[in-house]
Amino acid sequence: MKHTIFALASAQGRAGVSVIRISGSQAFEVVTALLGRLPKPRFASYGELTWQGDLIDKALVLVFKGPHSFTGEDCAELHVHGSRAVLDRLYHIFNEMGLRHAEFGEFSRRAFENNKLDLTQAEAIADLVDAESEAQRRQALTQLDGGLKVQYQTWHSDLLKILAHIEALIDFPDEDIPQALADQVIGDIIRLKSELSQAITESKKGRQIREGFRIAILGQPNAGKSSLFNALLQTDTAIVTPIAGTTRDVIEAPIHIGAYSALIYDTAGLRDTDDVVESEGIRRARVRGEQADLRIWVVDSSQSLSSDWPPVQAGDYLILNKVDQSSEQVRDGIKQELSDLGLKIFETDLTTEQGVSNIRSALQSHLEQALSLSTFPAATRARHFERLRDIDLSLERALGIGFKVPELLAEDIRQAMSGFDALYGRTDVEQVLDHIFSSFCIGK
Numbered sequence: 001m002k003h004t005i006f007a008l009a010s011a012q013g014r015a016g017v018s019v020i021r022i023s024g025s026q027a028f029e030v031v032t033a034l035l036g037r038l039p040k041p042r043f044a045s046y047g048e049l050t051w052q053g054d055l056i057d058k059a060l061v062l063v064f065k066g067p068h069s070f071t072g073e074d075c076a077e078l079h080v081h082g083s084r085a086v087l088d089r090l091y092h093i094f095n096e097m098g099l100r101h102a103e104f105g106e107f108s109r110r111a112f113e114n115n116k117l118d119l120t121q122a123e124a125i126a127d128l129v130d131a132e133s134e135a136q137r138r139q140a141l142t143q144l145d146g147g148l149k150v151q152y153q154t155w156h157s158d159l160l161k162i163l164a165h166i167e168a169l170i171d172f173p174d175e176d177i178p179q180a181l182a183d184q185v186i187g188d189i190i191r192l193k194s195e196l197s198q199a200i201t202e203s204k205k206g207r208q209i210r211e212g213f214r215i216a217i218l219g220q221p222n223a224g225k226s227s228l229f230n231a232l233l234q235t236d237t238a239i240v241t242p243i244a245g246t247t248r249d250v251i252e253a254p255i256h257i258g259a260y261s262a263l264i265y266d267t268a269g270l271r272d273t274d275d276v277v278e279s280e281g282i283r284r285a286r287v288r289g290e291q292a293d294l295r296i297w298v299v300d301s302s303q304s305l306s307s308d309w310p311p312v313q314a315g316d317y318l319i320l321n322k323v324d325q326s327s328e329q330v331r332d333g334i335k336q337e338l339s340d341l342g343l344k345i346f347e348t349d350l351t352t353e354q355g356v357s358n359i360r361s362a363l364q365s366h367l368e369q370a371l372s373l374s375t376f377p378a379a380t381r382a383r384h385f386e387r388l389r390d391i392d393l394s395l396e397r398a399l400g401i402g403f404k405v406p407e408l409l410a411e412d413i414r415q416a417m418s419g420f421d422a423l424y425g426r427t428d429v430e431q432v433l434d435h436i437f438s439s440f441c442i443g444k
Contacts, residue, residue: 004030006094007102015082020090022099023107029099031063034078041065049094050079057086071107072114118424120148123381127210134259135209135371142377148384149424151199155192156420159413162188166410169403182403188425189413193395196388199378203385205371207379208293212254213262213367216292218285221269223298224321227350229253229266232360250284258364260371265292294366296359299388301334301347303327314342319359324349333351391419 004024039045060079124143268281348355398412
């Protein structure tokens with residue numbers, strides 16, 4: 001915090017314009033030295049950047065006086081032409097003036113440490129920078145606007161009121177506890193625990209929105225898995241041949257489905273084999289299937305189901321491929337055999353992409369339903385989930401104790417409140433903060 005830091009806030013590489021961000025006590029000194037004057041705060045100013053009589057570039061300059069800035073410190077932005085030569089020259093000058101290149105997430109960390117935002121909002125900045133889908137954008141913006149903060153603060157305030165009642169009762173041990181007040185306290189804990197349980201359930205959806213919904217394509221060799229993979233992506237990403245065992249490893253690709261981002265996986269054909277490499281690919285395919293949020297099984301409908309057909313689960317998709325080579329009788333037989341498993345069944349000819357549009361529509365409806373949230377935004381990170389689960393356990397212990405030992409009841413409520421403090425970032429240790437901000441880009 002003692003050093004003035006700088007970094008490129010726009011994308012790396014050659015560009016029409018690059019934005020350099022500077023934050024710290026020397027920020028205005030740097031601008032004055034380069035521009036020859038200090039622009040009016042929060043107004044863009046155009047001029048020549050010079051150093052020791054040498055013209056470096058013509059730039060647009062903005063300054064923000066602390067605490068009315070992103071970091072809470074004096075800040076400046078230099079909008080220069082995005083050539084490597086201009087950036088290198090300015091970086092060299094900054095180093096001469098005693099500035100330090102920012103570390104990952106250091107601007108956002110300074111904003112957090114100067115109380116310009118809490119930890120959930122800081123995380124939302126990173127999510128917004130990485131957002132690729134409409135749902136990710138909306139979730140990150142809502143969280144940045146304080147959506148999670150408001151919800152967590154509401155629960156924290158509720159716990160504070162509960163604790164105040166318990167402490168008042170502890171302070172007067174000789175008095176009988178009014179039954180109505182005791183019932184109210186227990187009822188408030190039950191209500192809060194119910195709301196928290198809903199948030200924990202929906203945190204999985206929040207993480208799926210943020211990280212991508214995982215879809216695994218599985219099946220036996222030559223069923224058409226890679227053809228379906230390519231058809232959904234509308235690219236020739238996976239190699240397709242009539243040779244069994246062509247796909248030997250998991251191929252991953254991002255895909256947009258409606259407003260959501262998903263990760264789709266093409267996998268090795270499932271069969272018994274003595275080939276060491278193919279066996280490893282099959283092992284990875286099974287693991288990916290276990291980890292997936294949705295599994296799509298592709299079947300060669302020109303053949304009857306084999307006796308070693310892998311176990312399918314309710315909610316899986318079943319693609320009866322090669323309908324041009326199969327009979328309706330065989331397909332009906334397959335459907336009848338699997339009718340009790342709750343599968344969604346489609347018929348396709350992937351060589352002509354017949355039936356693919358139906359699968360796309362079904363996937364969009366599936367994600368819209370699977371990722372719909374009753375509270376928005378939902379907790380998006382494993383850190384949130386773990387803290388909420390710890391808080392929930394504290395409330396569960398509190399309900400188990402009740403007013404039998406009010407001192408222990410109060411302590412469990414305090415533990416729950418500490419969990420929310422950690423979510424904001426008030427009580428997290430330095431090591432945890434280092435881990436969180438290390439995932440940010442340099443310019444943030």
